[in-house]
Amino acid sequence: VSEPAVVLRRSSLGDVVLAGGITGALGPVIFHTRAAWAEVAARLPGVVEVRPWSLAALPERARLVVDLQASLESARMARRVRGPRRRVDPARLRRHLRVAFKTAPPPTLLSRYAAAAGVVAQPHPWIGIPRTPGPTLLLAPGAAWATKRWPEDRWADLARRWGGPVVLLGGADDRERCETVQRLSGRDLELACEQGFGQTFRALERGAVLVAGDTGLLHLGAACGVPVAGIFGPTHSTDGHWCHPGATVERDDLPCRPCSRFGGTTCPAGDHACLAGLPVERVWQALTAVAGGAP
Numbered sequence: 001v002s003e004p005a006v007v008l009r010r011s012s013l014g015d016v017v018l019a020g021g022i023t024g025a026l027g028p029v030i031f032h033t034r035a036a037w038a039e040v041a042a043r044l045p046g047v048v049e050v051r052p053w054s055l056a057a058l059p060e061r062a063r064l065v066v067d068l069q070a071s072l073e074s075a076r077m078a079r080r081v082r083g084p085r086r087r088v089d090p091a092r093l094r095r096h097l098r099v100a101f102k103t104a105p106p107p108t109l110l111s112r113y114a115a116a117a118g119v120v121a122q123p124h125p126w127i128g129i130p131r132t133p134g135p136t137l138l139l140a141p142g143a144a145w146a147t148k149r150w151p152e153d154r155w156a157d158l159a160r161r162w163g164g165p166v167v168l169l170g171g172a173d174d175r176e177r178c179e180t181v182q183r184l185s186g187r188d189l190e191l192a193c194e195q196g197f198g199q200t201f202r203a204l205e206r207g208a209v210l211v212a213g214d215t216g217l218l219h220l221g222a223a224c225g226v227p228v229a230g231i232f233g234p235t236h237s238t239d240g241h242w243c244h245p246g247a248t249v250e251r252d253d254l255p256c257r258p259c260s261r262f263g264g265t266t267c268p269a270g271d272h273a274c275l276a277g278l279p280v281e282r283v284w285q286a287l288t289a290v291a292g293g294a295p
């Protein structure tokens with residue numbers, strides 16, 4: 001077995017998941033990340049060990065150090081390990097210009113990861129889970145940034161239209177929002193809003209399709225081979241993170257998009273037209289298309 005490569009990616013969940021497109025080709029890999037994402041990083045192909053995000057946890061040497069975070073902190077960590085070093089192009093200027101002047105987006109993050117690692121990005125699925133899909137609809141209505149959230153009543157409408165079981169996925173912070181969706185739907189929905197990922201992975205094993213905003217759970221579902229439909233608002237699917245089979249739903253008639261690289265707390269235009277003006281029917285069409293129908 002060859003000496004492991006070290007991969008550095010602290011956050012966020014989606015960025016850690018996307019590393020799964022290259023870790024298989026790079027393996028064996030020691031992956032350094034935040035404790036919150038360790039459970040997910042451990043499932044990425046080629047990853048033999050997950051270690052904390054700290055200088056003290058670094059191995060002395062490595063076959064290759066791939067810095068996918070491209071921060072001052074990660075640069076310092078990379079320098080601490082003996083071995084050749086590569087660093088992802090964060091494309092910060094191009095991403096700023098894209099938001100400010102709607103210029104062309106940079107290459108996808110996955111392709112920039114692959115270029116940094118010197119490997120070819122692998123086809124999906126990256127995370128092997130025992131998939132036994134049934135008639136279950138998975139909805140992830142939360143998002144860390146308010147402007148990335150599609151209104152609760154639309155999620156509830158999707159749940160009402162679906163004739164099979166529905167699971168609402170999210171982190172512990174999304175519980176209140178998921179409870180609101182459940183109440184508005186008038187249906188008995190299953191809630192999987194948790195600190196870790198145990199319930200989430202079990203739901204991904206049986207889900208027919210996952211609908212999510214531009215969030216880490218969208219990438220996680222896609223990486224596990226779940227058919228996904230992603231809802232994009234203040235960010236655009238061409239901005240660099242989306243690289244999956246599946247459907248995207250977004251308004252292409254709004255000159256204000258993308259207004260942000262990550263999402264924000266309030267809509268700069270004031271009306272949140274990108275998501276408040278995105279009808280349920282469009283998302284329904286996308287989800288039934290990727291699911292191959294609906295019960």
Ligand code: SF4
Nearest residue numbers: 234256259267273274
């Ligand atoms: S409507 Fe336009 S300005 Fe407002 S959040 Fe959406 S993309 Fe941004």
